[in-house]
Amino acid sequence: MKVKKIDALEILNSAGNKTIEVHVKTEKGDFFSSIPSGTSKSKFEKFFCVEDEIKKIKKISKKIKQINFNSIADIIKFENEHNSLAISFALMKALAAKKNIPVWKLIDKKAKKFPIIVSKMIGGGKHAKYPEFQEFLVFTETNDLNEMIENNLLVQNRLKEVLNGDFIFSWDLEGGWALRITIEEAFSVLEKAIQSIDRKMKMGVDIAASSFYDKDGEMYIYNQRELNRDEQIDYVSNLIERFNLAYIEDPLEQEDFDGFAELKKRFGNRCLIVGDDLTATSVERIKIANEKNAINASIIKPNQIYSLNETIEFSRLAEKFKYKRIISHRSEETCDNIISDIGFGLGCEMFKISVRTGERVSKINRLLKIKEEVYG
Numbered sequence: 001m002k003v004k005k006i007d008a009l010e011i012l013n014s015a016g017n018k019t020i021e022v023h024v025k026t027e028k029g030d031f032f033s034s035i036p037s038g039t040s041k042s043k044f045e046k047f048f049c050v051e052d053e054i055k056k057i058k059k060i061s062k063k064i065k066q067i068n069f070n071s072i073a074d075i076i077k078f079e080n081e082h083n084s085l086a087i088s089f090a091l092m093k094a095l096a097a098k099k100n101i102p103v104w105k106l107i108d109k110k111a112k113k114f115p116i117i118v119s120k121m122i123g124g125g126k127h128a129k130y131p132e133f134q135e136f137l138v139f140t141e142t143n144d145l146n147e148m149i150e151n152n153l154l155v156q157n158r159l160k161e162v163l164n165g166d167f168i169f170s171w172d173l174e175g176g177w178a179l180r181i182t183i184e185e186a187f188s189v190l191e192k193a194i195q196s197i198d199r200k201m202k203m204g205v206d207i208a209a210s211s212f213y214d215k216d217g218e219m220y221i222y223n224q225r226e227l228n229r230d231e232q233i234d235y236v237s238n239l240i241e242r243f244n245l246a247y248i249e250d251p252l253e254q255e256d257f258d259g260f261a262e263l264k265k266r267f268g269n270r271c272l273i274v275g276d277d278l279t280a281t282s283v284e285r286i287k288i289a290n291e292k293n294a295i296n297a298s299i300i301k302p303n304q305i306y307s308l309n310e311t312i313e314f315s316r317l318a319e320k321f322k323y324k325r326i327i328s329h330r331s332e333e334t335c336d337n338i339i340s341d342i343g344f345g346l347g348c349e350m351f352k353i354s355v356r357t358g359e360r361v362s363k364i365n366r367l368l369k370i371k372e373e374v375y376g
């Protein structure tokens, strides 16, 4: 496949901040890709500057036309030289069109297992201010894609009834409800909503603990309290027991591998201890997590490391370490739905994606189309 033209444009993400859209033109047509961003980012993420990316793309616009892209390996070779996830994604779409296959088949032609959809029901933390924990999540352990989506939607709608009209319902940044309630109240209403629809569903939470951790004082400051590390571990342990939580993401700040390991020791047999800010889709950091026996599941966000190559390697390692791999949206999304193909192609066991708001629903809808592509 030869590229006829490449260019880039500054566009807006779902939070109204600027990001990049790359446009690749081939004989098969025009292919676009854009990059999401986060609000509660890990300090280990790779950041890119939109203006610099646009300049970079102008600079390589002649060179890219001389290359013949025939495989993911060719795209990765180019990425290793020019370091741009946005270009890799657009090239993947163009190459898939050239081969007349969906994007996920470029990664694994035989992929067929759908990830469990983990959806945000109530938002907080940096995404909505209250409650202080960032994401109250639900999921159903089934391989029936439609059932998972339906259950998550049912719970989200039922929350309105459980809260009985006393609240103004608005969206947080990721298609969860933004409500002025406490952490315990959020778990309680979620539990009630799940019970009321009578389906077998599990609850989880992304604590995003770095967002309220005071590094100098080494304290977790929230809920009008200050907790030291042991107190934070005990509080989280208490919540896992009390609400039978099956998923805990970033319960401690992003450098505390040992604290994660303590929670894994206590609950690893019945609760996913998930690294996100901790692991940051970084090969170096997932190796440390493994040495420290810190987690049993990890978030995968390609834009967090801004590399297709490292995302694939990270996923390979996570699989080798027997971690559950959770491909994930960001709080500042675009309507690009390529992560649905990436997550499905990599065989990720879970997909953290909300079932509401356009930029999220586009990814859910892409999964529904992938189901058609796989099963007809």
Ligand code: PGA
Pocket (backbone or CB within 6 Å): 037, 038, 039, 040, 041, 042, 134, 206, 208, 276, 328, 329, 330, 331, 332
């Ligand atoms: P972010 O948060 O996209 O705002 O960084 C998402 C998460 O922490 O999972």
Ligand code: ZN
Pocket (backbone or CB within 6 Å): 206, 208, 249, 250, 276, 277, 299
């Ligand atoms: Zn997170």
